Amino acid sequence: MSVTALPDKAVTDVEKTIVSDHKRRVRVRPSNVFFNVLAIVLGIIWVFPVYWMVNSSMLSPSTLESATPTFIPFGGSFQNFMSVITPSFWSALAMSVTVTLIAVFFCLLFAFLASIAISRFRFRGRKTFILAVLLIQMLPAEGLFIAQYKMMSELGLLSNALGLSLLYIAAVVPFTVWMLRGFVAGIPAELEEAAMVDGLSRTQAFMRITLPLLAPGLVASGVYAFLQCWNEFTVALVIMSADTQTLPLWLRGFVQASQTRAIDWGQVMAASTIVAIPVIIFFLIVQGRMTSGLVSGAVKG
Structure with missing residues (x-):
């Protein structure tokens, strides 16, 4: 069974079509980026009080009363x-x-x-x-x-x-x-x-x-x-x-x-x-x- 090779120009056109379709599929709209960023920000705002509660539970009273907040409880204890x-x-x-x-x-x-x-x-x-x-x-x-x-x-x-x-x-x-x-x-x-x-x-x-x-x-x-x-x-x-x-x-x-x-x-x-x-x-x-x-x-x- 013989296989007929496509001309170089036809191969190039096919490659361009594939690349164009791929770019069209992966194209990200600015509105989608905005809503994704907004969702991440809202998620962080929602999670932060829970994180702060757990973080503060491992700190000593002197550390909690300090004017400088401690975001990571290095040296904390139970x-x-x-x-x-x-x-x-x-x-x-x-x-x-x-x-x-x-x-x-x-x-x-x-x-x-x-x-x-x-x-x-x-x-x-x-x-x-x-x-x-x-x-x-x-x-x-x-x-x-x-x-x-x-x-x-x-x-x-x-x-x-x-x-x-x-x-x-x-x-x-x-x-x-x-x-x-x-x-x-x-x-x-x-x-x-x-x-x-x-x-x-x-x-x-x-x-x-x-x-x-x-x-x-x-x-x-x-x-x-x-x-x-x-x-x-x-x-x-x-x-x-x-x-x-x-x-x-x-x-x-x-x-x-x-x-x-x-x-x-x-x-x-x-x-x-x-x-x-x-x-x-x-x-x-x-x-x-x-x-x-x-x-x-x-x-x-």
């Missing part, structure tokens, strides 16, 4: 971390973990059932229920403190993990219902009907078809509920006592204990870093599901 990890920390950690796990579990359970009912069924009072869920979000939390305190006092649930969990569930469930409602509405009911035609019961069709598709939405809603419960401060301040503190209340103790002397900002930053570690670990575990959940929740149909 002494501040060792100083703040006390029995009160473990007690506050256990309380926060207990309350958060209880609240997140029941928030997802109630919100899941409510979102299924709202999206899949038509019943009397459905629109009123949806409107009520929306209006509850407009109530200021501070306006409920007295009523919540009296209710927990009458139930004997003051300074109690169960009482605080009930208040967190009541506060987080409405918005979680709205989040999951969008995910459920985005899953066609025809998928369940097709599975039922193939011989599955309604329950089996839901468990095998709809529930796996809802997993990203459940993760995204769980992340929201987790953050709300883990970082909540004001309700815990009203309901809990000094012996039953959550981590945000424990963290406030470093400032209160320093009212008669200079605040040890190294310990404050170390304690803040410790409080943030569980959140970071949780995000690393669920970040894949959370991203797909946020994207799928934005698309309906």
